[in-house]
Amino acid sequence: MNLITLDVMNTTALAALLLMLGLVLQRKVPLFHQLCVPAPVIGGFGFALVVWAARSWGGVEFKFDTALQTPLMIAFFATVGLGGSLALLKKGGKVLGIYLVACWMLALLQNGLGIGIASLLGEHPLLGLMAGAVSLEGGFGAAAAFGPEAEALGVTGATTAALAAATFGMVAGGLLGAPVARLLISRHKIDIQAEQVHDLQALAASERPVPATITGTLLLKILAVVLCTMIAGLWLSGHLRADFDIILPSYVGAMFIAIVLRNLNEKFSLLTLPDNAINVVSDFCLGIFLTMAMMSLQLWQLADLGWSLLIILVVQTLAIVLLAVFLMFRLMGANYDSAVLCAGFVGHGLGATPNAVANMSAVCDRYKVFSHKAFIVAPLCGAVLIDIVAIPAITWCLNVFG
Template sequence: MHFTLDAVSTTALALLLLAFGAGLKRRLNWLEHFCVPTPVIGGFGFALLAWLLRDLGLVTFELDTAMQSPLMIAFFTTVGLGGSLALLKKGGKALGIYLVACWLLALMQNGVGIGMASLLGLDPLIGLMAGATSLEGGFGAAAAFGPEAEALGAQGATTAAIASATFGMIVGGVIGAPIARWIIDRRRIPVVAEDVHDLEKLQAEERPTQAPIDGRILLRVLAVVVPIMVLGVWFKAALSTHLGIILPSYVGAMFVAILLRNLNDRFHWVSMPDNALATLGDVALGVFLTMAMMNLKIWQLQEMGGSLLLILLVQTLAIVFLAVVVLFRLLGRNYDAAVLTAGFIGHGMGATPNAVANMGAVCEHYRVVSHKAFIIVPLCGAVLIDIVAIPAITWCLNAFA
């Protein structure tokens, strides 16, 4: 049997799977413990089912994911609108060190991924998908850049990217807190958090704006987000036409959004409540990621599974080395540095929720909260990383195509 779903039917199925994933996550504690994203539960579960039915020769599916790209661009537009560049100069030395380490990690992961793929006889773009694209970039960047790599001839790039992001999400959530506890116990570090008066002041200054989400607020936010999406598509087309640079549409939209956000901070043209932007972004991200994983062709991994796993194991060793040997020392070799190390491994392998979960586990174990870590990591992990990471991925995509 063969089922063909049009764009509306595919979107409806994605919404149902997203709701199913949310319900399952509430009932299974281990899904919450490992910070497994809700779209992965429903979407990846459907992909596994489709793979099983295909291998048994029973059912095949053909999905029309036409809505996936607009939803993806909408999400990254809201991310860009949440990025204030003023944070770079207000965050202090610790924020600067941590952010530079994140940028170096992105470059290192790309180098390791491409180098290992070349040694193993794989397409270098497959290695790029197992680098910063899926690890530091998470599921969002994996689902966005995977199709771009496939369009350049890297067969199975999207599946490799999503599989790598899943690996990173699980491993980053498992090893981060234990490594931080090992550092603290082995070095007998005093369990004392530093004074964070300046960072707490920063947090107060940058506190997200809140407003009741009603039709008027939603209309205002959409009237900002959708035109930026269009400008991002135009920006991508202009770069491709005049400079020959391949740039995903969502990257163009995110950069335009960052620019307009910071101009708006200065000139106060329009009020955009952060909670409304976050809500719109969460919905767009959930549906687009669910669609991306529903449409995975997992059987393509059979040809590269062992090699891909080897690349990811090397990536894991590399980030642990960078976190323990380099970052921990640069941050002062104290309790806050150890907690920041757990966060670094969490979002360097998976996503910011991983980082927060890792840091929470360490602080709960020692019953001392590192306010510095809980301020710095979300600031860097949300948007500031992408200032270097996404251009680096884009450059590699063009250079190794």
């Protein structure tokens, strides 16, 4: 086997090039655009397939130095925490509360189904966790973050399984969301009329940030806050592990510290942290970190897990579709808005928030009626508020079953 070794600089440069390639293909290939497949997945996963083919047929193996992957991952989760405003829970009202609690319950259900089915199939419970809320509601970012934690606890191929499950969920969530909504509308003969929800519209207007001009000084300030949050998260995680034997991944610690900082900042106005500047740092960190994670996948490890993983994911998909059709639709009011919200629920419950938005857009385009309620509630919950419960639940499972 011929070995090609890339040092940290070459690995990072390759990740940046693959990310750029993914961005181009995302725009040029209609299927990628329709399914909202992230650019890091397109470029990174595509290269992982090339690496697999080179290893299997060419006798060539690649070794990457991904030393920057972990710092970028922690930085990304810190930026997620900086967007976690708990005040939104109070302002969103009943509609937001019902939908958010349903998303939290889904995360717990996905973990339970994954762990339970994996145990029945004779696999490690944490493999099932990787095919639960880690990769489905959590998406590629959580899959790439929690996979190495599971591998450190003895689950071989956990990262590969988690990212493969996230890929499955992304495709399934993009394909099934809109058809579920159309089924509900047709089956219940729903009037195609969106409800005007003034409190939610007011929420959207009041919480809509005023974009700041991106400057070097502003990015430096955001970066300094993120780095300090990362250090505090590392300290918190190390302290809990050493003194209380509690596994709290450093990126989770950084996210919690960032949430506290965000909400203290809202109350006392300590710093000016424009959301669009935070998003720039977040997008950069996620893009490079996720591309590195995807391109270094050892896909051949899936051969031993393929059927078990597939069975878990099929059950997870059936579960969320049934929940949307028989429970969520009724809880949300059994009207046009709730049908559109069910499309979003399937989208980010299996994939990511862009899937939810794409699904809801497809439904609204089909019926020529825009649902303001759905486009306020689903992105707000899917992008920010789900993690308040989902990530602690995943961390608890790691401690119990690891």
